[in-house]
Amino acid sequence: MRNFYQIIRPARLAKILDCSERTVWREVKMGRIPPPIQITPGVVGWSDTTVEQILEDRIAGRMVTLMPKPATEMATEKRGPGRPKKTPRTLAGLEADETPKRGGGRPRKSPEEHL
Incomplete structure (x- = not known):
């Protein structure tokens, strides 16, 4: 048994794994890297x-997943509290004479108006 351990901080772990620090945290969230100690x-x-x-594990080709989270749980965590979920607009939700606006809502000129 060892008397002490060397602590590897996130930035150094990123250099060791040859990835960004953000990727380290993403892999912790996905369960591929164990959570750090405080x-x-x-x-x-x-x-x-x-x-x-x-x-x-990586050299041996084992991508160990410790505790995977469902994709829906990960997606809801990104939004944050109080931020509503975006719902896609569909043509079914529009009135009969209303059409979706594109390009800032400015009407296009007809070919005759260009001349």
Whole structure:
């Protein structure tokens, strides 16, 4: 048993894995990388043995997924509280004489008006 562990911070882990720091957090969220340990408020990291295990799994071709989240749960987390879900506009929701506006709503000129 070791007496101490070296803590690998997110930016350093990104360099080790040759990816961006955002990708590290995305993979944590998807369950491919275990969640970091809290060192102090606002400071997190992974033990060096955990990082070694991540590298060994990737070298061996094992993309370990620890706890996958359903796609619907991940999609709702992105929006944030109080922000309504966008609903697509369909032609069925429009009145008979109303047509969807494109290009800023400015009417197009007919070919005769161009001359």
